[in-house]
Amino acid sequence: MNRRSFLRSGGVVSVLVAGGGVWRAYDQGVFSAGEGPAYEPWKDWRSGSDGDPLTLVRAAILAASPHNTQPWLFKVSTSAIALYLDTKRNVGALDPYLREEHIGIGCALENLMLAAAANGYGAVATLLPGKLDTSSAESGPRLVARVDLVRGKGQENELYKAIPLRHTNRSPYDPLRPVPPECLETLMRITSDETAVKVFLFAEAAERKRIVEISSAANDELYSDPDVKGASERWIRTRWSSVQTFRDGLTIDTFGLPPAATAAAKLMSAGMLRWAASRAQKDGYSTLMMSAPLIGMIAVHDRYDREQTLRTGRIWQRAHLLVTTRGLAGRPCNEAVEMVDHERMRGNEPRRLSLLAELTGDAAWQPTFIFYVGYPARPGRASPRRALQEVLV
Numbered sequence: 001m002n003r004r005s006f007l008r009s010g011g012v013v014s015v016l017v018a019g020g021g022v023w024r025a026y027d028q029g030v031f032s033a034g035e036g037p038a039y040e041p042w043k044d045w046r047s048g049s050d051g052d053p054l055t056l057v058r059a060a061i062l063a064a065s066p067h068n069t070q071p072w073l074f075k076v077s078t079s080a081i082a083l084y085l086d087t088k089r090n091v092g093a094l095d096p097y098l099r100e101e102h103i104g105i106g107c108a109l110e111n112l113m114l115a116a117a118a119n120g121y122g123a124v125a126t127l128l129p130g131k132l133d134t135s136s137a138e139s140g141p142r143l144v145a146r147v148d149l150v151r152g153k154g155q156e157n158e159l160y161k162a163i164p165l166r167h168t169n170r171s172p173y174d175p176l177r178p179v180p181p182e183c184l185e186t187l188m189r190i191t192s193d194e195t196a197v198k199v200f201l202f203a204e205a206a207e208r209k210r211i212v213e214i215s216s217a218a219n220d221e222l223y224s225d226p227d228v229k230g231a232s233e234r235w236i237r238t239r240w241s242s243v244q245t246f247r248d249g250l251t252i253d254t255f256g257l258p259p260a261a262t263a264a265a266k267l268m269s270a271g272m273l274r275w276a277a278s279r280a281q282k283d284g285y286s287t288l289m290m291s292a293p294l295i296g297m298i299a300v301h302d303r304y305d306r307e308q309t310l311r312t313g314r315i316w317q318r319a320h321l322l323v324t325t326r327g328l329a330g331r332p333c334n335e336a337v338e339m340v341d342h343e344r345m346r347g348n349e350p351r352r353l354s355l356l357a358e359l360t361g362d363a364a365w366q367p368t369f370i371f372y373v374g375y376p377a378r379p380g381r382a383s384p385r386r387a388l389q390e391v392l393v
């Protein structure tokens with residue numbers, strides 16, 4: 001079962017609420033969403049003594065990452081924090097160049113920089129230059145960025161305070177409630193200091209429909225590859241005990257299903273879940289994407305440039321925090337770009353490249369990350385996080 005078909009299964013699972021017993025409900029965490037050790041990092045993220053640089057790492061690990069792989073490692077001293085990409089924590093054929101894992105590190109870096117400013121540090125980030133390639137996935141931890149710290153004056157801002165409130169929200173959105181103009185304008189300006197990263201926003205229904213068609217077709221094609229399907233499933237945690245043990249991956253609580261369907265899905269066996277997913281509404285993903293009033297795209301000059309990829313992650317994290325402060329929600333929907341990688345890796349005709357270039361209208365800007373934003377039907381749920389000790393080297 002792949003990520004998308006699993007997410008589409010809400011309508012079917014809701015008829016199966018009656019399955020399972022109370023003991024199983026406890027065992028599967030039906031009554032404990034967001035509780036237990038796997039969720040502690042969301043609660044104690046501001047703990048630690050004044051000026052302790054580990055506070056910055058506590059904020060960093062609450063960032064987004066592909067399939068919640070949390071591909072980060074941190075080496076901390078009083079004057080600097082080095083960020084490493086843990087190449088073992090990858091989604092295989094879904095991200096053969098580790099492009100998305102680098103975006104995840106960029107997300108963590110953004111949280112870290114916001115936390116540095118809020119906790120009285122002047123921080124300067126240096127991103128290591130380089131090209132992404134398929135061999136990236138085979139080596140060990142790789143240094144990708146360094147943050148130099150000097151003590152300064154603390155200045156909290158609204159984005160920092162939103163760090164524990166930001167969650168990827170996969171529920172439907174309200175198609176009749178547009179993103180307010182102030183939020184839209186702030187989003188448009190989010191890359192004004194960047195030279196090699198640019199945000200494109202699409203609010204018109206016809207433009208969104210085109211992106212949804214491209215994304216949905218890409219999703220179907222991508223997950224028809226057994227290698228992609230297998231690599232993705234490795235990070236889907238359906239047992240509550242696995243959620244609490246591994247503290248990573250995609251969990252049923254974050255699939256955006258209504259409460260009864262979430263409970264039902266948690267009670268199902270793997271076989272039942274597979275059956276439910278196979279009966280899911282075929283155009284469910286398109287309908288979900290179209291419910292969002294705004295689709296955005298982050299584009300760069302070179303999709304396989306490491307620095308530009310890390311910057312993309314910083315921008316997504318900042319954009320997601322921004323919409324969170326305004327009471328909106330967001331979700332990445334990056335299958336079309338994942339298909340660009342897939343076609344490149346397999347040596348197939350680069351069909352998505354031209355489709356995506358059509359959308360930006362400028363071949364100099366290569367989309368590397370697609371997302372949607374709006375007012376959600378239900379609040380987003382926290383995803384698990386590994387403990388601080390597990391990500392320090």
Ligand SMILES: Cc1cc2nc3c(=O)[nH]c(=O)nc-3n(C[C@H](O)[C@H](O)[C@H](O)COP(=O)(O)O)c2cc1C
Binds near residue numbers: 101333381
């Ligand atoms: C590069 C990247 C690509 C992602 N792609 C998708 C996607 O295509 N669909 C989706 O539902 N979530 C996607 N996500 C969201 C992650 O699954 C999410 O960040 C992770 O599960 C942690 O959850 P959180 O963001 O709620 O903390 C992506 C995140 C990143 C950083």
